[in-house]
Amino acid sequence: MGTAATSRPTTPAFPVWVLWSCLALVSGSAPGQPQGAERWKLLSDDRLHDPASPAIGVLQEPGEALSLMPPDLVGNKVNWVRALREGYIAPRAKVLEDTTVKLLDSKVIMMNTGEMPLVVFPHLTHTEWLDCSNCHEGIFKSEAGATPVNMFQILQGRYCGRCHGAVSFPLTECRRCHSMSRSELKTR
Ligand code: HEC
Numbered sequence: 001m002g003t004a005a006t007s008r009p010t011t012p013a014f015p016v017w018v019l020w021s022c023l024a025l026v027s028g029s030a031p032g033q034p035q036g037a038e039r040w041k042l043l044s045d046d047r048l049h050d051p052a053s054p055a056i057g058v059l060q061e062p063g064e065a066l067s068l069m070p071p072d073l074v075g076n077k078v079n080w081v082r083a084l085r086e087g088y089i090a091p092r093a094k095v096l097e098d099t100t101v102k103l104l105d106s107k108v109i110m111m112n113t114g115e116m117p118l119v120v121f122p123h124l125t126h127t128e129w130l131d132c133s134n135c136h137e138g139i140f141k142s143e144a145g146a147t148p149v150n151m152f153q154i155l156q157g158r159y160c161g162r163c164h165g166a167v168s169f170p171l172t173e174c175r176r177c178h179s180m181s182r183s184e185l186k187t188r
């Protein structure tokens with residue numbers, strides 16, 4: 001499979017500091033700061049499980065399983081892309097026998113990024129976890145540039161923010177999405 005790249009047109013953008021302030025409000029903490037201090041909370045202390053429940057003591061502690069995975073500094077401190085690719089986990093891809101798993105190895109370069117590096121959206125990584133219908137045509141139209149995305153809306157939980165910051169790596173990780181410099185684009 002070859003890798004194709006599609007570019008999108010550019011429009012003016014907001015200054016980066018506005019977004020940082022916005023992010024500080026959303027996350028309630030200093031953006032970009034590694035949260036390595038407390039690794040995984042015990043189930044009895046996570047404020048999600050009832051510490052008085054008899055299930056505590058029967059359930060596996062998150063740290064027991066997650067500390068064996070490729071580490072990350074943010075989110076639940078596992079690099080899930082590596083965990084899947086390096087065979088640490090092998091989730092069942094389908095429930096129904098006749099479902100076809102579709103992988104797509106193409107990248108979309110998104111250029112309305114103001115002073116930030118360009119965003120490279122990798123289809124392959126996403127289709128290893130998700131079905132086309134998780135994104136198309138609901139969250140994104142399957143046409144480069146057809147969906148007007150911006151960072152404020154992402155921070156408010158739309159577009160990429162439907163998953164990033166919720167179930168996939170957090171929005172404080174600017175460089176994982178904004179990964180291509182403009183000079184790199186020119187030399188392609
Ligand atoms: C996690 C979300 C997500 C998933 C899953 C996903 N896509 Fe996309 N797709 C996007 C985004 C984002 C764009 C860029 C949209 C834009 O530029 O406005 C895009 C663009 C496209 C495009 C147009 C750009 C191009 O490269 O030609 C096609 C075609 C496409 N997707 C097909 C698919 C197919 C087929 C699948 C499943 C195998 C799939 N997509 C899975 C998010 C997704």
Ligand code: HEC
Nearest residue numbers: 013014110111112113114149150151160164171173174177
């Ligand atoms: C999950 C991926 C992702 C992460 C993480 C992310 N961005 Fe973005 N960002 C985008 C996308 C997608 C766009 C829209 C690009 C387009 O439409 O061409 C964007 C656009 C922007 C823009 C352009 C102006 C605007 O309002 O849209 C700026 C500036 C920006 N991001 C800053 C940041 C900063 C700072 C961070 C880290 C605190 C960050 N981004 C993290 C995906 C991301």
Ligand code: HEC
Nearest residue numbers: 080081119121125129134159160162163167168169176177
């Ligand atoms: C439907 C859910 C969903 C949406 C929407 C989504 N992502 Fe993701 N993304 C994931 C998952 C799941 C992973 C893999 C697990 C992880 O890294 O947390 C991932 C991983 C990534 C990676 C990591 C690739 C690597 O090799 O490490 C990048 C970059 C990324 N997403 C960018 C984006 C951008 C940019 C957008 C919006 C244009 C977006 N994603 C929208 C779910 C989503």
